[in-house]
Amino acid sequence: MIIKRLRAKYLLAILFSCSLTACVPLEEQAQSSGTGTTAQAALRYEDYVYHESINSVQAYLATGDADQVLNPPVTSISQEFPLILEFDRLNAGPQRLLVKLVHCNANWTPSNLNETQYLNDFNEFFITDVQNSVNTRVPYVHYRFRVPRVKLSGNYLLVVQEEGGKLLLTQRLLVFQNTVVVTAKLGAPLGPGGREARQPVEFNVFYKDYPIVNPAVEVKAILRQNYRWDNAKTITKPTFVHDAQRRLEYVFFEPKDLFKGLSEFRAFDTRSLNFNGIGVQNINLQTNPITVDLEPGKSRQATVYSQEPDINGMRIFGNRQYGSGEVNGDYAVVDFELNAPAEAPGAVYITGALNNWKPGPESLMRYNSEEGKYSGRILLKQGYYNYYYTLKPNATAPTDESYFEGSHFATENIYDILIYYRPPGTRADLLIGYEELYFNRR
Incomplete structure (x- = not known):
């Protein structure tokens, strides 16, 4: 009888320990992995390489075109075309690498969603498309991963790590659902010329068929130039709200709110x-x-x-x-x-x-x-x-x-507009609108 009680206590202790491990956030798992107490890098919610062996990271929408690698890692919720992540690991042999997806808010903080709310599968994917370099002086292993389908729109962080939890890289992805209509146009030249020349972008958000409770304060917009995150502009409220037309208007008058046109690369x-x-x-x-x-x-x-x-x-x-x-x-x-x-x-x-x-x-x-x-x-x-x-x-x-x-109004650039909204009673920002604008397209 005593032996049976001891066995029961031992099994309960094991189950309790396993449940604690399963609930540890991804950041803490990464820091506690490996041998001994060596600290791992903390998870960063941005495009980032954590290990010097990782190089040539590329994420894109695989449309099948010859220049598909120039597509940003942005897809619609229908996911007609897959998002692909590719990278090399230099001077290393093939390893089993693990990928996880983290749903994030508009400001790239983790949302409060459970993984089952945005994924159909268990959130642990292995990269199986692995190839060694051929006839190169610098040896490397090339990894290719097809991002799994998701159930919700929004920001996603792709986390790649070794089986033991060692972080290798993180990559930002966008999944949008056009429940609102975004229309954009080019504005007139603003400010002086020379290296300060800027490119005005104006846009409207029509939400006729989508219920937004308080659009003046609850809708967030992000404007990017050439798909860059390092200098993206976050717009917390529209310039004008036209309730009768159910339209938000974004117009910018200050030079600081506009991107410099710069020069061709x-x-x-x-x-x-x-x-x-x-x-x-x-x-x-x-x-x-x-x-x-x-x-x-x-x-x-x-x-x-x-x-x-x-x-x-x-x-x-x-x-x-x-x-x-x-x-x-x-x-x-x-x-x-x-x-x-x-x-x-x-x-x-x-x-x-x-x-x-x-x-x-x-x-x-x-x-x-x-x-x-x-x-x-x-x-x-x-x-x-x-x-x-x-x-x-x-x-x-x-x-x-x-x-x-230098900077010029005539420079050709791509702008994209991201519209976020958190419906009442939900726990995450959704990407409800997306639009691209080609400034001075040739």
């Missing part, structure tokens, strides 16, 4: 390492990894607008000699050079999709006063890239691309 092409592509001055095949020297650049702050083809800061991986860029694209050390007669009033970075628009140590440029130039280098996969040279005046100030790139 600088570009280089390393899809072939046998000859110099666009923007490439020299390729050294004797080094390992291969070294690519780009043509020296200069400030465009005082230059007139030049219409150059670009892909709005994004990138396309590829290898023109040996098949697929996914596993045949090699990595090369790319050397950047920017001529500058005087040192800029702050730190200078290389920015673009190539570093997730995040100024960090790997993209910091160093100034040589004797030669009058900035130089920097980044390890990048073969491909066609767009980029800017960016000034960051100090640690707390926002980045300023216009310092070196």
Whole structure:
């Protein structure tokens, strides 16, 4: 009898311990995983790489087009086309990697929804599409993951980690449901020219067939330029509310509320390492990894607008000699050079999709006063890239691309508008409207 009671207590203790583990938030699981008490990185609700071996992260809507990788990771609730995540892990063998989805509010904080409310499946997915690189000097493993279908619209954070809980990367995704109608148009030029030239975007939200209780305070709008999150503008209330028309009007009069037009992006092409592509001055095949020297650049702050083809800061991986860029694209050390007669009033970075628009140590440029130039280098996969040279005046100030790139009303840019609403009695912000606008489309 005593032995039976002890066994029952032991089983209860095990069940109690397991239930505690299952309820631990994802952040705490990640921090408590691994051997010993070594702390893991805390989960960040943004596009972020946690481990230095992860490179070339790409998320997009797979429409089947040749340039589908340029699509942002945005899909409708019908999910006619899947969202795809791809990335490389350098100098490592294939591993079983785990993916989870976290539903988030408009401000990228986790919502209060249960996983069963936004997923049809158990929230634990393994990446099964795994390939080793082929004939590359820098070995890597290429991972490809098809995002599972979800039940609700809104913001989603895709979390990739090792089986033990070690975080590798996070990627933001959007799922919208057009229950309201968003219409946008270009505004008239506003403010001075030069590097301060800005591009006004105006839009309306029609909610005729969707019940919004208090639209003046409960509807949130986010405006992005070229799908960037680093400088996205959050609009907490409309400029005008037209109750009779059930229409919200958004018009902006202050320069701070408008995006600078900037200039068309600088570009280089390393899809072939046998000859110099666009923007490439020299390729050294004797080094390992291969070294690519780009043509020296200069400030465009005082230059007139030049219409150059670009892909709005994004990138396309590829290898023109040996098949697929996914596993045949090699990595090369790319050397950047920017001529500058005087040192800029702050730190200078290389920015673009190539570093997730995040100024960090790997993209910091160093100034040589004797030669009058900035130089920097980044390890990048073969491909066609767009980029800017960016000034960051100090640690707390926002980045300023216009310092070196100038700004023009005529520049071609893509804007997208995100409309969020939390219905009464619910526990999460839903993405109820989405619209894209091509500014000065050629």
